[in-house]
Amino acid sequence: MDNFPTVLAICRTAMRTPNPTLTRNIGKLRDALSKQGLEDQAEALSLVLKAKQATDTLAPTRVALATATRERMSRSVHAPVDKESGAPLASIVFPEDAETGLEPILEVALSKAIAALVAEWQSASMLIEAGIRPPLNLLLYGAPGTGKTALAKVIAAQMELPLVTARLDGLISSFLGTTARNIANLFEFADRYDCILLLDEFDAVAKVRDDPHELGEIKRVVNTLLQCLDERRERGFTIAITNHEHLLDAAIWRRFDSRVAIPRPGAESRVRMVSRFLSGVPVEEVDISLLAWLTDGRSGAEIETLCSSIKRYLVMNGAGRKSLLEALSVNSLLSADHSGSPRQAIFAEGSEALARRLSSDEEIRFTQESMARLFNTTQSTISRWLRK
Template sequence: MATADNKLEKDMVHLARVALSGRPQDVMALLHRFAKGYRDNAPDMATALALLLRESPTRASPLRRQTEAVLPVDIDTRFHLLRIEEHPALDHEPVYSGSVKAALDALVAERKGIESLQKAGLEPSRTVLFTGAPGVGKTLAARWLARELNRPLLILDLAAVMSSYLGRTGTNLRHVLDYAKTLDCVLLLDELDAIAKRRDDRGEIGELKRLVTVLIQQIDDWPSTGLLVSATNHPDLLDPAIWRRFDLALEFPLPDRDAIHAYLMSALAPLSTQTESWARVLTIALEGQSFSDIDRELKSVRRKAALLGEPLDDHLVGLVNGKSGSKNDRIALAAELVSAGVLSQRAAHEVTGVARETIRARTAKKPSGKISGRGRDG
């Protein structure tokens, strides 16, 4: 018991010291730690702290007003270190695989059911790591989370944080994270591998290695009032200690055929008179690409059609021309072009190089209305 009393005494002195330093965000982080650390020895105090933290840090409360701070800037360039989207907007609704969608929905459910979690002595996930190839929807997912939670989205401007004076890079990073801790927000740290590389990488100098230590400390102290989202295209470059700090690691695969079809249906609906037909064809032609690659190709043919003043449907075949792949893939694509009614057998032969006899034989026994060809695991 004496040991527990000594710990409480030391913690209270530490809390007083932090409070007198004038850093409200550090006080909140410390109280969060106490609310978790004293659940066994002082459950009443832990519950009271959890309730206080849940009720007090709202934007309208005095505590919230006290923690408002000036948007952090780089001391040399005076550039803002964060981009803020107060009300995140999406160009289109995201389309994800079942496992990714379920994980994102669970993050939202945890925040909306926080009272139930706290009654059970639990907290919602505070930190999450998104991994996956460029263009698979990691940034879009962060924006979607912020919109669903009705929170502002803060995006770290990595170029601004990385000061030419390396000693100040760590300071910039602390300023950004300390600022974000004072807000009920979603903070996105994109390209995390640039500041969280393995500390055994001999190619990195000491200051960049120290950034990893700064980041680890900040992640450990992240309050449950906010959600820290980090994203990387190169998870293999991350320091192993960083991986262990995140409550959830979520991998975003390349979209499978169902996801591509759903995306194309949404994107083409206001643009094409043959939405379903072209969605079926392009699902096969664009398989293996990321959402951003597909979006870029669609915009390219849209610009061409707009400049010529012609219907988009007349130019969508351009997305099929030159697509390679296995022989079976090309046969499936040729058959779909004919079955969907967008090209004749002759035109499908010219676009894909598949013999008309093969197309005729394939379309004669192919059920209508289904996406044919080899699927891709996503």
């Protein structure tokens, strides 16, 4: 179903003040999706309905998380600043200002797990009322450009909460001792309001304590961070992100209830990404398969960059059958570093070499017919190339 994430968000919001007609209609939609074989979407709606049932049985109304102490963040609230430099320690994005970007494309099982976690977060107050402590913090880790920051933003938008993103330039002070104080101030600020605290590129402050070069100060910073994370665990939502999980102190790592690896996209996700990033230009299924195959080992951000470059080329040069391959070879020459992507390097060797590689590749299994379409030539030319 097109636009399902939007439909899901509407259902979730509507279910905050549920009524029997609404529940019945969401149930109908779920059954219809399930009949069409869209099991993931049906399952996501089931979770929305389940969260509602849990609310019914456990608590009559939705209570805000620890309402007694938590304030709603108004527009006039400003993040605390570094006392030495005056730089803000965080930036704040209100849910109504959040860019309504598309959800990052993740493996189906992973998307489901994240959706389940968000559903728990949305029912956190109810769970707490019932004496169950839901996990309130999440650590996302993985290679750069895999969509971690984008995912955190989507989660905040789904939760309809302000996103308070720690600013490392403000937090890390050149003055000894000030960094620890900044961290404590930032957490105190986040704890006061109903919000999500985002610690992006978190390794900068959560490094292993036994780094011999930075002993005293780093130790103090990490100890403060541990203490703050411990206290916050009971109080509010925290998402921490790192590209260098091996740099994290083990004690910090343990503080997170959910630790989720965001991998580079697999074959099926790459197909979905290429289709999304090339939407609006006329490409065929063979083109999408080729691009998904070529970008094995690449991150979502790299695939997006490649697709944008192709899109630009197609718009500038008229989107004929031949231009996709031209666009690819131009791109291959313009981005000489193929270390992460041996398949893209083959491209620079020319059409015939590429055709031979495609015909012998186990994964892509292009027929001569689809290769003829791809290279905009005849099947007999392709078979001549392959015989060489």
